[in-house]
Amino acid sequence: MQEGPIGVFDSGYGGLTVLKEIVKELPQYDYLYLGDNARTPYGTRSFETIYEFTRECVLKLFDQGCPLVILACNTASAKALRNIQQKDLPIIDSGRRVLGVIRPTAEVIGTYSKTGHVGVLGTSGTISSGSYEMEIQKQFPDLHVHQQACPMWVPLVENGEHNSPGADYFVQQCLDQLFAQSDKIDTILLACTHYPLLMNKIRKWAPDHVQILNQGEIVAPSLKDYLNRHPEMDANCLKTGSLRFLTTDSPTNFDQKASQFFGGAIHSEFMHL
Numbered sequence: 001m002q003e004g005p006i007g008v009f010d011s012g013y014g015g016l017t018v019l020k021e022i023v024k025e026l027p028q029y030d031y032l033y034l035g036d037n038a039r040t041p042y043g044t045r046s047f048e049t050i051y052e053f054t055r056e057c058v059l060k061l062f063d064q065g066c067p068l069v070i071l072a073c074n075t076a077s078a079k080a081l082r083n084i085q086q087k088d089l090p091i092i093d094s095g096r097r098v099l100g101v102i103r104p105t106a107e108v109i110g111t112y113s114k115t116g117h118v119g120v121l122g123t124s125g126t127i128s129s130g131s132y133e134m135e136i137q138k139q140f141p142d143l144h145v146h147q148q149a150c151p152m153w154v155p156l157v158e159n160g161e162h163n164s165p166g167a168d169y170f171v172q173q174c175l176d177q178l179f180a181q182s183d184k185i186d187t188i189l190l191a192c193t194h195y196p197l198l199m200n201k202i203r204k205w206a207p208d209h210v211q212i213l214n215q216g217e218i219v220a221p222s223l224k225d226y227l228n229r230h231p232e233m234d235a236n237c238l239k240t241g242s243l244r245f246l247t248t249d250s251p252t253n254f255d256q257k258a259s260q261f262f263g264g265a266i267h268s269e270f271m272h273l
Contacts, residue, residue, distance in 0.1 A: 004065030014193030015072030043123030
């Protein structure tokens, strides 16, 4: 296999919050980001559709030379990762790897909680899949997992309304529903890559003692550890510090919105699926 960039995939913009943290942690690597903005959002789609869309985008990143692809999308990680890893990779290329964001988060979340009660906030698709609860229970069988779907949060962020007064209503509503399940929750996982942009609102409406976990800050060191443990994969990853961004929709629109997720100017290219 020739050396290539690390691929990072998301259904839209949210994965840029994960890529931002990965680049901070591992700035020497090359990265190729693909946002399937033409077909976003994934969160409300069927299992089969999410799998087909995700598989198609992973294959595009493989075509671009990526030896490793990160599904920086909770919905894709919940509903497509297992099939891609178990059914597709052995046929397509057993030397390549596709990793998600759920397992690395599940592996550490229990270490943050003192009460043994954690909250998971995500899209309807992620929450209904039960993936977080299942993965967390594998690592921490005694941990109590309380989940809450927040269907309005992604549209708020996508439409640039995350700092508006109107966002307070929807953030407060979901947090009230979460804490109605248990007042012992002392740790909240933002199980959607859009949600870090709502961090100020979430902190405002969550109790002061509650920790809010940004997924990118967990996934980035996990990827570093993975590459250290798999030198054969690390050797296939280019290290010139380059960044490229691809979108399945308008690059102009992507560039305007993407900067608020990534924290810097972005110049993307159109990719046809």
